[in-house]
Amino acid sequence: MNNYKYVSLEKENYITTVTINNPPANVLSINCIAELRSIFHELSNDDETRVIIITGEGRFFIAGADIKEFVSRLGDQEQGLALAEGGQALCDEIESMNKPVIAAINGPALGGGLELVMSCHLRIISERASVGLPELKLGLIPTFGGTQRLRKITNTSTAMELILSSRTLLANEAVELKIAQLAVKEDELLKTAKAIATSLVKGKSMTSVMRAVECIIQGNNESMEQGLERERKRFAELFLTADAKEGVHAFVEKRTPDFKHS
Known part of the structure; x- marks a missing residue:
């Protein structure tokens, strides 16, 4: 590189x-x-x-x-x-x-x-x-x-x-x-x-960071309806990730999450 x-x-x-x-x-x-x-x-x-x-x-x-x-x-x-x-x-x-x-x-x-x-x-x-x-x-x-x-x-x-x-x-x-x-x-x-x-x-999962960036940037060239549809889909995808499970449980348990970025 x-x-x-x-x-x-x-x-x-x-x-x-x-x-x-x-x-x-x-x-x-x-x-x-x-x-x-x-x-x-x-x-x-x-x-x-x-x-x-x-x-x-x-x-x-x-x-x-x-x-x-x-x-x-x-x-x-x-x-x-x-x-x-x-x-x-x-x-x-x-x-x-x-x-x-x-x-x-x-x-x-x-x-x-x-x-x-x-x-x-x-x-x-x-x-x-x-x-x-x-x-x-x-x-x-x-x-x-x-x-x-x-x-x-x-x-x-x-x-x-x-x-x-x-x-x-x-x-x-x-x-x-x-x-x-x-x-x-x-x-x-x-x-x-x-x-x-x-x-x-810092303190965030790249699986969610990357989807947030995508939604914001791609939504700039989409209608509100299309942007909201993309947002819904990416949110739902995150429900399947280990990092979302870790993040939510860490919040409930009042501890710092240990994200694996997956």
């Missing part, structure tokens, strides 16, 4: 930190996107990973897609479609992970970087970081899901203004618009992210 070119991984207490390391600006090249997709697929099946934190090495979180790769592909619609599909697939896979994914935004997250951020389940931002979708300045539009996720996170009018103006938001503005949940001092970022990550799974 450590032989990656653009990313480094660190595991500690069931928290896996994924650090983008593609200097100087951590851009999402085609190969970097492919590597990230491979990593998230691997982590989804890794019993030693219960929460994922994604951050950037150095001054940037992710400055965006690798625009230099666009040059040779301009004039070819199929190449443009392939670029969009690759970025969307990565963001879709992150969003649909059944384990919590936290973005620790250490520096500028622009274009595809912000689109990746918005696909994460929770988002913490350094006070020195900034976010934005500047694609219209290139004669393009956000295409890793930015037009849709920003609209859902904020609202249609706010997404319209931010995308059409191409303006960059400071950390406090990002929190005000719910693009991030929390802004912290630069040297507190990873410590805070890890504390939150621990709180999400």
Whole structure:
């Protein structure tokens, strides 16, 4: 799991930190996107990973897609479609992970970087970081899901203004618009992210955590009726698990549950 070119991984207490390391600006090249997709697929099946934190090495979180790769592909619609599909697939896979994914935004997250951020389940931002979708300045539009996720996170009018103006938001503005949940001092970022990550799974069964994440994320794209049906089914499934039996009995017996995550 450590032989990656653009990313480094660190595991500690069931928290896996994924650090983008593609200097100087951590851009999402085609190969970097492919590597990230491979990593998230691997982590989804890794019993030693219960929460994922994604951050950037150095001054940037992710400055965006690798625009230099666009040059040779301009004039070819199929190449443009392939670029969009690759970025969307990565963001879709992150969003649909059944384990919590936290973005620790250490520096500028622009274009595809912000689109990746918005696909994460929770988002913490350094006070020195900034976010934005500047694609219209290139004669393009956000295409890793930015037009849709920003609209859902904020609202249609706010997404319209931010995308059409191409303006960059400071950390406090990002929190005000719910693009991030929390802004912290630069040297507190990873410590805070890890504390939150621990709180999400400590004392809980991963069999229930994973189903809760699934219901919340999948319900975002379903009707209320469909979301409630999924919730009922996952709740009923948990009635068959050893962890549910342990959790309920531990509560009744006033003791700490000993979950086996099964």
